[in-house]
Amino acid sequence: MKKPIIHIVAGGPGHLIPDLSLFADHPALWAGVDLGVRTIILAGIAPHIAVGDFDSVSEEEWQQIEKKVPAIHKFRPEKDETDMELALMWAASQEPDKIVIFGGTGGRLDHFLANAFMMAGYKQKYPAITFELIDKNNVLSVVLPGSYSLERDPLKKYVSFIPVFNKVTGLTLTGFKYPLNDHTVPPGSSLCISNELIEKTGHFSFEKGILMVIRSID
Known part of the structure; x- marks a missing residue:
């Protein structure tokens, strides 16, 4: 069912x-x-x-x-x-x-x-x-370690990645204006705020931690 x-x-x-x-x-x-x-x-x-x-x-x-x-x-x-x-x-x-x-x-x-x-x-x-x-104005989702894809949305063009509870390790962003490769992001960091997709499809992955992914209208 x-x-x-x-x-x-x-x-x-x-x-x-x-x-x-x-x-x-x-x-x-x-x-x-x-x-x-x-x-x-x-x-x-x-x-x-x-x-x-x-x-x-x-x-x-x-x-x-x-x-x-x-x-x-x-x-x-x-x-x-x-x-x-x-x-x-x-x-x-x-x-x-x-x-x-x-x-x-x-x-x-x-x-x-x-x-x-x-x-x-x-x-x-x-x-x-x-x-x-x-x-x-926003869609907030919560994701666990793994690999994910995001389609570009002309309305909600801003994408933010916010670590929750503990640091996120191994964060990699491709297809974004500000890419990352195997990066560690601690809670409270503003590093991953207001990114943008420059490709039709972007990808992100991380190894440890938990992320809030927020897609926003300006």
Whole structure:
């Protein structure tokens, strides 16, 4: 049986969330995190599950959620995990091929950083799952050691490679404006920020560590 794709929608600023209807035809399960479930409903998409403490939802909104969502996992506000982590825990338990997060950037920096680093941690724990965080201007993915290809995107022409947790060793970039060969990049380095593809297809590889790969619109 084909593994599912899971789209998680958090309650981040609406102006940064792409048009979800563009993703509606994908064979995906949709999970709303707190107020993010309203974003799914307003996009004309049927949510499969809602997760969170729903402390930012009005009574009227809650009644709509109860009516529209077949599975609701409601938690007390006083808990150890964020609503996003509860959603990721559920999503990973479904053994999907891919998990995509929308509404996880912008607004509060603590939420964005927690979401990005949480994704990296889950990638280490579930290496077979592809993880992406998407907004209108960026696509952030997390990758483990190996060899990868990137197609040039005229809209998102900037590509950044950011080490997470520990240094990345053996980083090699070909087909990029600023190539590298077997380079070690420590966390916090700005060396690999705002690179650009000069070939139709670029390649990158590394031997140890974990990378966030971010493709951005200027």
